Amino acid sequence: MKIKETKKLQSQRLKEICSDRNINYESIKILLESVKTKKLHSKRNYHQQKIEDIINKAIK
Numbered sequence: 168m169k170i171k172e173t174k175k176l177q178s179q180r181l182k183e184i185c186s187d188r189n190i191n192y193e194s195i196k197i198l199l200e201s202v203k204t205k206k207l208h209s210k211r212n213y214h215q216q217k218i219e220d221i222i223n224k225a226i227k
Contacts, residue, residue, distance in 0.1 A: 181195065181196070
């Protein structure tokens with residue numbers, strides 16, 4: 168339950184900041200999601216590369 172509450176509070180705070188600075192909240196939200204997705208993809212790619220390296224070493 169703490170995670171949901173924290174996420175909700177962060178979202179509210181982001182809305183406040185956006186309204187104070189006259190920034191479109193939806194565009195900032197989309198930008199944050201894209202950064203989060205990019206990080207997840209790079210983690211996955213890193214692990215996949217490590218697995219491939221280990222397999223290649225084992226084959227040689």
